[in-house]
Amino acid sequence: MPPRPPTQRTAPPGALPLGADRARTTLNRLQLLVTRRLDGLLQGDYLGLLPGPGSEPGESREYRPGDDVRRMDWPVTARTTQPHVRQTIADRELETWLAVDLSASLDFGTARSLKRDLVVAAAAAVAHLTVRGGNRIGAVVGTHGELRRMPARPGRKEAQALLKVLATTEPRPGRADLGELIDALNRPPRRRGQAVVISDFLADPASWRRPLRKLAVRHDVLAIEVLDPRELELPNVGVLMVADPESGAVHEVQTADPKVRADYARGAAAQRAAIAGAIRSVGAAHLRLRTDSDWLLDIVRFVASARHARTRGTTR
Structure with missing residues (x-):
């Protein structure tokens, strides 16, 4: 599990608060940020799925x-x-569904924001890029032991209501079943559209690869992986108290030991390679967002690259 001081939960400046009383103001500010930057750097209403010849x-x-x-x-x-x-x-109406993992492991962050904040920000960017022109957006939100479904509806007001639910969902101890969360987008069968899975994907790939493959057969699938730099390598800060945000277990790690740091980095690299390989094997697009980088710029680069590949008649 990624290292985190047991008492850490204060969000850095600019992070999304979870209080319902402040969620509306924060989401409006986030929408303004997304609108200004994405509209200035991207043209077109579609994030991934391009309308086909139509029927x-x-x-x-x-x-x-x-x-x-x-x-x-x-x-x-x-x-x-x-x-x-x-x-x-051509069919100009796009239906987008989000599968949003809000496991306890997302309440971790050592850079600009928590991973949970990055999940909400990514969902806001997807909503902005897909909700225009009568397009509909819905979501399935997963926490430990609970799935919440929000039907697909058109309009920015409905999209903002969806984002408010994400921003105000209280964390629950434990991990959501990512395989079940993804499979919820397969039931009931829907017309071809876009499916976006947002998670840190820390669950065993064997538990979610098959549902993701089934989803990719019919839909244009984008997997957005969120991570923190401390999940990739340990800092040399001596004895570090780390807590498992899902079980609450606390451990001491001697980060001054170079072998410990090397083993951790090696294991983390292998874990991320397995996640990327599982996503790639099912034919889904993969976007990785980090808490220490400009997530909006990363989204712009991804969308621009995907559109360039499509116009050249290639696949991502």
């Missing part, structure tokens, strides 16, 4: 070599004696 019938035009013969418009062809194909209207 609604449109106008007819003359057949050209290379057109799909399954779209032949036979009535027009018969009337004009020239082969025509029926064009389709």
Whole structure:
């Protein structure tokens, strides 16, 4: 488990408070920050899933070599004696679902914010990028022993209400079942859309890889992994008291020992490699956000890179 002083829970400047009385003001400020920076650096309303050719019938035009013969418009062809194909209207309504893991392990942070704050910020960015033009956004929120579902609705007001639920959900000891949380997006079956899973993914990949693969068969899946730099390496600060935020167990770690620090870094690297490999193996996109970096800039780079890959006809 990542090291954390047992009494640490005070949020750094700019972090999201959990109190319902301050959540509205904080979320409005966060929305303004996201709007200003993302609108200035990105164009377009879609985070990942691009509208396809659509299924609604449109106008007819003359057949050209290379057109799909399954779209032949036979009535027009018969009337004009020239082969025509029926064009389709692209579906412009995107439905996005969030699977948000709010396990106790997210109440940890040694840099600019707690991981829990980063989860809410990432959800706010996704909502901003997908809620326009009548698009709908919903969420399934998981804590230890509890799943809460919020139906997909259009509009910024509904998106803000969803974010308020995330920001005000009280932490509960223990870990949410990430596999069950992801599988909740598979039931009931929905039209093709976008699914975003936000978690630190510290659970065994074997417990969530299969539900994530099933989700990726039908939807465009983005896995947002949040982490803190202290989960990757230990500082040399002598004896460090560390606490498991899920069980409450407290341990002493001698960080002055270079072997301890090296073993920790090696184990952490292997753990993150296993997480990345599991996400990549199911065909999902992977975005890693850190509490010590500019998360908005990381999102901008990811979206710009994904769109560039799509316009070139490649995959991420």
